[in-house]
Amino acid sequence: MAETLRSHGASHVHCVGSVADFLSAGAVPPAPVRLWDVAVWDTGISGDDASLTALLDQWRTGVPGAPVVVSDEAPSTRRAMAALRGRAADMVERGDPDGLVAAVARVLENRADPLRVEGARQAGPRMLVVGAHPDDVEIGAGGIIHRRAHGGWGITILTLSGGANGGDPDRRREEAHRAAEVLGAHLIMENLPDGSISDDSATVRTIERAVAEVDPDVVLVHSESDTHQDHRAVHRATLVASRQVARLACYQSPSATVAYQPNRFVELSEADLEAKLSAIGAHNSQAASRWYLEEELLRSTARYWGRFSRTRYAEPLELVHDNTPLGYYPADHA
Template identity: 40%
Template sequence: MASIIGIAISSSRWGRRWLVRDFTHHQSILGAWIAGNLVLIAAAGRHLLSRGESDAAAVVAIMAAISLLILCLSMLALQRRPQSNTRPRRFLAVGAHPDDVELACGATIAKLIDSGHEVRIVVMSQGESGGHAPRRIQEARHGARYLGAQSHTVHSFCDTRLSENSNLMVATIEEEIAAFEPDVVLTHSATDIHQDHEAVHRAVMRAGRRLPSILCFESPSVSKDFSPDFFVDVENYTDVKVEAIKLHADQRNKPYMTRTRIESMANFRGNQVKQQRAEGFEVMRLVSTTVGDF
C-alpha cells in the first residue's frame, strides 16, 4: 500500500517528504488525527444544519468510521519506526557548514532519532562564502527538523577561515558539550582536505578530549586516506538522506548533492560490510556500550 501511495504522490517533493519522514513522528500522527477530526466535525455540522436532525445518527456514524480509519492509517505509519532495545543516548553532530552533517551522516542521524535517541546538530559557520548565508541558515534548520533532530544551532564563525578562530571554536564546542552532555560526538575527519572541515575536526578533538566516544564521518571532500572502521546499516534511510539534502537548495548545483552520488556512496560503503547500503565512520575512540544498537 505504501508503494502505491508513494507512486501517486511522486510528482510532489513535499508530499514525499511528508509521507516518508514527517508523518512517522508522534507529533505528526497526533496532529493529522486531530486535524482530520476537526474537518469531519465541521463537515458534519454543515450537513446537519442543511438536512435536519433526522440524519444525525448516520452522519455521526460515518464521521466516527472515518476518524477511526485515519487513526489506523496513522498508527500503521508509526509502526515503520524501528525500536531500540537500549536506553536512549545523546549524539552531538558537529559540522563546518550548513549542509555538512546531512551530506555525511544524514541517514545515520535519521535512524538514531527513529530508534529513540536524541541528536543535536551544531554548525560552526553560516556558509556565506559558498552561498547566501540567510538562506543557508534557514535551509539548515529545515534539514535538521526534517531529520528529526531535537535541537540545531548555526554559529557565525567565518566561512573558509575557521582555523583562524581555533581557540574560540574549541570554547564554543566545549559549551555545547557541557550543555548537552553527549554520549557520542560525530564530526569531520582529519583526512578531510577542506580547511574548514579539518579545523572543526581539530577543535572537536580538543573540546571533546574527555569524551569516551568520537566518530568521524565521511564528507564529499575527504581524501583517499579516509578509512572507515565503523559502519551503520542505512538501507531504509538513504531516501530520507536524499530528501534532507534537497532542502539545501542553495547548494543544489554542487555535483555531490545529487541522488546518484549519494546512493552510489551508500552502496559502496554497504558493499564493504556486505549490506545493501551503509555510512562509514572512522573511530577516534569508541565505548561499545555507549553507542548501543543503531
C-alpha cells in the same frame, strides 16, 4: 582456538600460520566465504609490539570492514597499547577460550550497531554531530542521524558557520533548520567565519558549549583526512572539546582524501537514505549547483559502503576514540 569458535556456532573458520597468509586471506577470502565478520590474530605467530601495530594497520587498510581480536599469551599494558594503536577491537588471553568467545560476540554485536552505547541513560543516548558548514553533516551522516533519531536517540547538529561563501547566510540558515527537521534533529548554528575557521581556543570553547549543553554519548565530526581547511580545523577543535565524551568518530565529506580509513559501517534502511536525500534537498541553494550532491552519486555511495556491512546501504565512520578499555593489567602496576 578454531575448535572453540566452531563449537560456539562459527560457520567458517580459516586458520593461517603467517603474517602474509593472514593478510592474503583477509584480502581474498577462500570460498565459500565472501566477507569476514571478524579476525583473530595470535601474537605467537609474530609478536613484538611494533610489528603488531603495523600488522593491524595493514589489515585495517586492506580489510576495513572486519575487526580484529588479538590473542596473547600474557597480555601486558604495553602489548595492549600496541594493539590499541593498531585499533584492535579487543584483546584476550590465549588460554581463556570463554574470554575469546565473549570478545568475538561483543565485536559482532558492536559491528551490527557500531554506535551502540553501553549503559545509556534511561531517556536514550545522545549524539552531537559537528560540521563546519550548512549541509556538511547531512552529506556525511544524514542517514545515521535519521536512523538514530527514529531509534529513540536525542540528536543535535552543531553547524559552526553560516556558509556565507556558498550563498546568503539567512537563506542557508533557513535551509539548515528545514534539513534538521527532516532528520529529526535539533540544530545549533554558530557564526564562525566561513573559509577561515581555526582550531584555536575560541573554536574549542564554542564546541565545548555545545558539548556541555548536549552531554553526548557519541560525537561525530569531519575527518582529519580532508582537503578543506575548515573541515580539518573543526576536526582538531572537536577532538579537544570532546575529550571527555565516550565515543568519537569521523564521517566522510565529499572533500575527504583517500587517507580516510573507515572502520565502522552503519546500516541504513531505504527510509534512512530517503530522509538523507530529502535533507540534502532542503539545502536547495546548494543542491542544484554542486556535482557531489547529485542523487545518483549519493545513492551509489551508500550502496558501495553497504558491501562492507553486508547490507544494501551504509554510511562509513572512522572511529577515533572509545572509552571501552582494551586492557588494563594490574600486575604491570604492582
